[in-house]
Amino acid sequence: MKVLVAIDSFKGSISSIEASRAISEGIQESYPDAEIIALPLADGGEGTVEALLQATGGTKIERKVKGPLAAEKTAVYGILDGGKTAVIEVAEACGLAFVSPEQRNPLLATTYGVGELIADAIGKGCRDFVIGLGGSATNDGGTGMLQALGFRFLDGSGNETGLGGQALKKIAGIDGSGAMPELMECNFRIACDVNNVLYGPTGAAHIFGPQKGATPEMVEELDEGLRHFAQIVLDQLGMDLQSIAGAGAAGGLGAAFSGFLRSEMESGIDLIMDITDMEKKMQGADIVITGEGRLDDQTAMGKAPLGVARLAALHGIPAVALAGAVSKDVGGLNRLGLTSCFSIINSPMALDEAMNPEVAYSNLRRTASQLFRLIRSVAVPAGNLQN
Known part of the structure; x- marks a missing residue:
């Protein structure tokens, strides 16, 4: 048997x-x-790093990063394949579980820590990434993550816009000249089981914003910010973020991974079954x-x-x-x-x-x-x- x-x-x-x-x-x-x-099984959400480390004999890495409200926290990710592949759960860096109900505010929450984990793994030699989306406290379109990787988002005066969903509507220009050059060598596989678009009635703000602490007024402001961000990206970079199924995952992180890091969304369980x-x-x-x-x-x-x-x-x-x-x-x-x-x-x-x-x-x-x-x-x- x-x-x-x-x-x-x-x-x-x-x-x-x-x-x-x-x-x-x-x-x-x-x-x-x-x-x-x-x-041990996972679908790209909570427990993905632990399950893949157990299944493949990988190594657990701890790193201090900016948490969802920018306070320093310890996040964990995994390295597999003899140092070639990093496995990251975005919730480890910007998870809703790390923000008390009374402090939840996606206008302020940032994905910056996700970028710090990616940068750390790149520094350790990883070029292949498995990213589990889900459980985030954020709605910043992934701009925080991109900022940690060297991208700059500028307002009309040429100053950096800052962090959080509130900064999206201020963006007037995108500067990728400082992005980590190693990103061009990296391959990202994104475990994502939602197909929400970036903005609109089925977008990140309207569908997921309320559970992250957004009031009806905040939802409208966040949605307008995502819409504005997508338009700037389309005008300046020629990328249509709104056309990407799953772009609204994790408060718009799906859009950042697909558009800026050339990633494709995959069924979480199918991805995990493939790796194991x-x-x-x-x-x-x-x-x-x-x-x-x-x-x-x-x-x-x-x-x-x-x-x-x-x-x-x-x-x-x-x-x-x-x-x-x-x-x-x-x-x-x-x-x-x-x-x-x-x-x-x-x-x-x-x-x-x-x-x-x-x-x-x-x-x-x-x-x-x-x-x-x-x-x-x-x-x-x-x-x-x-x-």
Whole structure:
């Protein structure tokens, strides 16, 4: 019996690495002869660096950067492939989680720290980058990141415009002469699972601004700033940022990566599966175990477990999903490739208790143990199943 365990984190509860460990222990309890391959999973968001470091044996790097409100903070990124590839989650530098609800203000928040991480990795010899978009507190069109990489955004008097979404409407000129020359040698792969445009009703400010602390008035100001920025870029550089699907991701970081750094957006889970060589490691597996904190209609929109299930289905391998909560209507998930879905909660409990890391670990381990006890009873001749 060969089992591939590829499970996402249970956000706010347990990491993908810990979830993989719990499931592996449960399988071993009931099926000690099973060959288990564990590939911690992510979709480009939270946990991507950790999962890829675990899967590839990379190195964790810590760097002091400007946080979302420009105060210094420690951010972590990873280096893979013997120093060739850097993996960066933008939320590590400018994440919403690092700003208290009362301080959230995308007019002030900056992506400058993302650029500092990229510059640091370039200085260490990296030329290939995997960037996970999502979870940002920002709406600056990625200008902060670009400033950290040497680009200058100037007002009508030739002075630098400053940081944050509030500076976008001041931009009158763009000076790329000071940009790091190494950027021309770099390749950026962007994990992004939204296709929002830069500005307008479905743009960064209107769709994501309110959750970042923007009032209705701020949303309008931010949207006007993004529109103005896009027009300046079109007039002076000939790039149509508004035509890029996903340009509005992470407050416009998608536009900066695509337009200024010549990047293309990729499905987060597809990118991660490619880097971890999941398809090759899945060869010969009898069953795949995947999952996340909650399986629902959002899972069907292309989140990590569904990506794993679709890959398994291509090879005729059943994919079983474990989750803290499972939607009542899982038929759609079954039709999309998940063979079966199970909740790891076996008795009524409060959400806080269910999300306790120790409780989640124990529930995953127990559920995996019981599942593979059943599987072994079918795979092993009757009478030979050990207690």
